[in-house]
Amino acid sequence: MSKDRLIIFDTTLRDGEQSPGASMDRDEKVRIAKALERMRVDVIEAGFAVASQGDFESVKAIADTVKGSTICSLARAKAADIDRAGEALKNAASGRIHTFIATSPIHMQHKLRMTPDQVIEAAVAAVKHARNQIGDVEFSCEDAGRSEIDFLCRIIEQVIDAGARTINIPDTVGYAIPQQFGETIRTLLERIPNAHKAVFSVHCHNDLGLAVANSLAAVMNGARQVECTINGLGERAGNASLEEIVMAVRTRPDLFDVDTGINATEIVPTSRMVSTITGFPVQPNKAIVGANAFAHESGIHQDGVLKHRETYEIMRAEDVGWHTNRMVLGKHSGRAAFRARLEELGISLHTSEELDEVFRRFKELADKKHDVFDEDIHALISDTLKAAEAERYKLLRLETASRTGETPTATLSLNVDGSEQQATASGAGPVDATFKAIEQIAHSGAGLQLYSVNAITSGTDSQGEVTVRLEKGGRIVNGHGADVDIIMASAKAYLDALNHIATGAERAHPQAADV
The missing domain is CATH 3.20.20.70 (Aldolase class I)
Known part of the structure; x- marks a missing residue:
């Protein structure tokens, strides 16, 4: 039936x-x-x-x-x-x-x-x-x-x-x-x-x-x-x-x-x-899509699965997309392979200049980490296209110092409305120092509501994706940044949030009384 x-x-x-x-x-x-x-x-x-x-x-x-x-x-x-x-x-x-x-x-x-x-x-x-x-x-x-x-x-x-x-x-x-x-x-x-x-x-x-x-x-x-x-x-x-x-x-x-x-x-x-x-990470024990959804730590469970999978698994990991044969790109991958992977992922770039810039950043990333996965590409695309938008604040240089027994410092240069400005600040850690240096220039008056770090893939060379949530005058904005250097990713995320504040664009809630 x-x-x-x-x-x-x-x-x-x-x-x-x-x-x-x-x-x-x-x-x-x-x-x-x-x-x-x-x-x-x-x-x-x-x-x-x-x-x-x-x-x-x-x-x-x-x-x-x-x-x-x-x-x-x-x-x-x-x-x-x-x-x-x-x-x-x-x-x-x-x-x-x-x-x-x-x-x-x-x-x-x-x-x-x-x-x-x-x-x-x-x-x-x-x-x-x-x-x-x-x-x-x-x-x-x-x-x-x-x-x-x-x-x-x-x-x-x-x-x-x-x-x-x-x-x-x-x-x-x-x-x-x-x-x-x-x-x-x-x-x-x-x-x-x-x-x-x-x-x-x-x-x-x-x-x-x-x-x-x-x-x-x-x-x-x-x-x-x-x-x-x-x-x-x-x-x-x-x-x-x-x-x-x-x-x-x-x-x-x-x-x-x-x-x-x-x-x-x-x-x-x-x-x-x-x-x-x-920028919302999936908890490891989330059903179906969490990193531990098909992991077995107990020896009894491991023994049972090895003998007969159905003893402890009610579905196959492969059936929901785990461990599928996906193309992994690296520093030797060419433009054609990269463009083909973008098409497979449903990513369309509007101009050849955008493709050139994304491919350049892909090569830079591939030099830093051995394998570039789909998740890396999605983060790379978002990061690149945001950087191409009109921005009030743009990071030019960042240097941080953190030593045992000494107060961490950050020195950076920002392009602000076409003019380069520099600042140095100290903080509880290198991220805190970086944010304070940015605020010495921006004077945004915004309050930090959330700072979240998520590894995009596994391994110590994984890109870190940072989410920063700022609040100003009752308005909440989020900024995202990704980089293999977590301090750099943090700076990108904070500046992305400041740029959202600068644009003044707001999104109304569907259940609001009036739009």
């Missing part, structure tokens, strides 16, 4: 980006979208087109480029939002508008200040307006996990009549418990007379660590779309993890009468790409 198709809706580029500090630029989003396309993700939520010009351009670029997946844009139940989403998706081979409004009593009363009847009226009008823009419309009941079941039945029946073909039941605040959430989905499917005309979807947050469990409970009770993210990325505690959803369904066919069209061998490479681009 054939199984139902479980639609995988990836929202890494929209909800995942709402994780503080996970902001991605347009080219990085396109690279991730291409990776999701190679993974055969059904729907890619590319962004929230009305939030900013940058979000609009990202959604449009992905819609123009990716043709193997449906491209979706989020929109509040407002005509302006929907029109902007429709404009961004104009060239999509397959596009979807995802419109939403809050349905819980607490949201309707305190956030929307609307009566239930007014909410239904706005939802129906939004769906009808979206159907005039595009044939594929999804409707979400924001905070459905705390909404009254009778009201959910009323509003969903009417938006299906208005033309919505996907109905999303999100656990927006991560409040649900699996048994209760599964029963909610089953009840909606049983009570709503036109439920058969729509695909029911779930979007679960991980505030109680139950996002995947709640999503799977929903699938067992009739949901046929799951909204999730790579590595479980997302605001607060994150979202349901795509890799865990896909592999749970695939590993337990005895319990799930569904399957996905996902190419699971792309899971680990895509996980690493998202981690590199966002």
Whole structure:
């Protein structure tokens, strides 16, 4: 008997980006979208087109480029939002508008200040307006996990009549418990007379660590779309993890009468790409994609695996992309091999000058470390393209000194608006001294909120990727830098954050009251 198709809706580029500090630029989003396309993700939520010009351009670029997946844009139940989403998706081979409004009593009363009847009226009008823009419309009941079941039945029946073909039941605040959430989905499917005309979807947050469990409970009770993210990325505690959803369904066919069209061998490479681009490291014991996910320390476990793998492994590492035969580049690799690898990774450079600069930096990196892996290339691309943008602050030289019993110092030169400036500072360590030297020149007044270091690959010659989070006047920005020299990577990250502050560009939150 054939199984139902479980639609995988990836929202890494929209909800995942709402994780503080996970902001991605347009080219990085396109690279991730291409990776999701190679993974055969059904729907890619590319962004929230009305939030900013940058979000609009990202959604449009992905819609123009990716043709193997449906491209979706989020929109509040407002005509302006929907029109902007429709404009961004104009060239999509397959596009979807995802419109939403809050349905819980607490949201309707305190956030929307609307009566239930007014909410239904706005939802129906939004769906009808979206159907005039595009044939594929999804409707979400924001905070459905705390909404009254009778009201959910009323509003969903009417938006299906208005033309919505996907109905999303999100656990927006991560409040649900699996048994209760599964029963909610089953009840909606049983009570709503036109439920058969729509695909029911779930979007679960991980505030109680139950996002995947709640999503799977929903699938067992009739949901046929799951909204999730790579590595479980997302605001607060994150979202349901795509890799865990896909592999749970695939590993337990005895319990799930569904399957996905996902190419699971792309899971680990895509996980690493998202981690590199966002600067959010994957914890070693993370299911499926963590470095220890298939490691066996116990002698008993090792003996069992050697005798028969299934004694302690429920899936093969190779099936999710571990230990695949990937091309490793080195200092003897030529331009043709490098360009071919970029194409395989879905990386497109806009000009020959960009290729020249990236290849030059690749050669510099290859001289410092023996093997250059895919993760190195992704970090290299991000670092190079950011350096090519208009920057107020640019690092010219850096020298640090750190000796036992002496206070570390840093001396550096920056190009600031075309003028070279120098500074020397001391600090608790070489990184602290470097940041203080930068601030002697910048006088930014920003406060350091986060300093994080992650090794991109294994080995002592690995590139270090540094994330720096700065706060100024209530605005939070993230900076990223990568280098085999961790002090240099730290300086790059701090300056990247300062350049974000200097541009003044801000991204609105999709659930903000006004955009």
